[in-house]
Amino acid sequence: MAGQVEFARMNGLGNKILVVDMRGRTDKVTPEAAIALAADPATEFDQIMAIHDPKAQGTDAWIDILNCDGTKAQACGNGTRCVVQALAAETGRKTFTFQTVAGILNAQEHEDGTISVDMGKPVFAWDKIPLSEEFFDTSRIELQIGPIDAPILHSPSAMSMGNPHAIFWVDKDPMTFDLERFGPMLENHPMFPEKANITLAQVTSDRSLRTRTWERGAGLTLACGSAACAAGVSAARTGRTGRKVTIDVASAPSRQPLVIEWRENDHVVMTGPAEWEWSGKVDPETGAFSRDAEPEVKAN
Numbered sequence: 001m002a003g004q005v006e007f008a009r010m011n012g013l014g015n016k017i018l019v020v021d022m023r024g025r026t027d028k029v030t031p032e033a034a035i036a037l038a039a040d041p042a043t044e045f046d047q048i049m050a051i052h053d054p055k056a057q058g059t060d061a062w063i064d065i066l067n068c069d070g071t072k073a074q075a076c077g078n079g080t081r082c083v084v085q086a087l088a089a090e091t092g093r094k095t096f097t098f099q100t101v102a103g104i105l106n107a108q109e110h111e112d113g114t115i116s117v118d119m120g121k122p123v124f125a126w127d128k129i130p131l132s133e134e135f136f137d138t139s140r141i142e143l144q145i146g147p148i149d150a151p152i153l154h155s156p157s158a159m160s161m162g163n164p165h166a167i168f169w170v171d172k173d174p175m176t177f178d179l180e181r182f183g184p185m186l187e188n189h190p191m192f193p194e195k196a197n198i199t200l201a202q203v204t205s206d207r208s209l210r211t212r213t214w215e216r217g218a219g220l221t222l223a224c225g226s227a228a229c230a231a232g233v234s235a236a237r238t239g240r241t242g243r244k245v246t247i248d249v250a251s252a253p254s255r256q257p258l259v260i261e262w263r264e265n266d267h268v269v270m271t272g273p274a275e276w277e278w279s280g281k282v283d284p285e286t287g288a289f290s291r292d293a294e295p296e297v298k299a300n
């Protein structure tokens with residue numbers, strides 16, 4: 001299907017997102033287009049959120065998620081907030097229901113501009129995360145890197161938030177670890193047959209965490225929303241915190257936190273900001289794009 005579509009470069013706490021409007025079309029953003037856009041410094045991104053026409057009654061859109069290496073992702077918390085902000089600006093509406101391969105997501109834009117997304121229920125069963133080895137208790141699995149008697153990282157909590165996560169608990173600032181070196185090893189570890197998003201989490205109080213994430217299919221990113229959800233849930237699950245935590249995303253350029261609440265109904269609700277940067281047109285087959293002209297700012 002030829003032709004260009006509208007897209008916007010946005011971010012969620014620095015997580016670089018392209019929101020592509022595929023409504024009214026039957027084609028998809030191709031992996032080739034994703035790789036071409038990721039390679040251009042003007043459009044480099046962590047995830048593409050492609051908005052498609054709804055497939056199920058009662059939903060507003062089907063969202064297809066691509067990582068910058070062209071692979072598919074089942075969940076993207078920061079990107080979902082960006083989609084909400086884009087559609088709220090377009091329609092004036094405040095609440096939305098989306099469908100993804102991982103299920104139904106309800107979301108809401110608040111008066112202060114922050115956005116809450118119900119990211120669904122966490123999954124702990126080893127074969128659903130998935131892990132390649134059976135673990136009765138996935139809140140502390142056997143996996144470590146570094147010397148056998150003095151591991152640098154060990155015993156992560158594993159879970160799925162629609163996508164696979166491993167949370168390594170650290171007792172100092174996550175920024176002090178060489179995640180660029182350990183991230184690829186752990187993402188591709190045989191323990192994770194579908195790879196995994198790797199997060200370092202420091203407990204800073206019984207209501208707060210500081211995190212940093214190496215993302216599956218995207219590498220070191222400035223922030224990862226589903227990882228923040230996984231860290232919040234895993235912290236509560238292991239008795240490190242209560243069920244509502246503030247996450248200081250260590251590498252995010254703004255010091256605005258994400259709030260993660262694992263509700264009594266087992267749903268995980270993430271609240272945080274989203275930011276529009278610029279808009280343009282893109283060919284979803286090739287990734288060829290143009291930026292819209294910026295409105296002129298006149299000096300007085």
Ligand SMILES: N[C@@H](CCC[C@H](N)C(=O)O)C(=O)O
Pocket residue numbers: 015046047067072073074075076077078079163164197215216217218221223224225226227
């Ligand atoms: N940045 C995202 C997570 C993106 C998906 C991930 N890389 C995967 O492949 O699972 C977020 O904000 O959740």
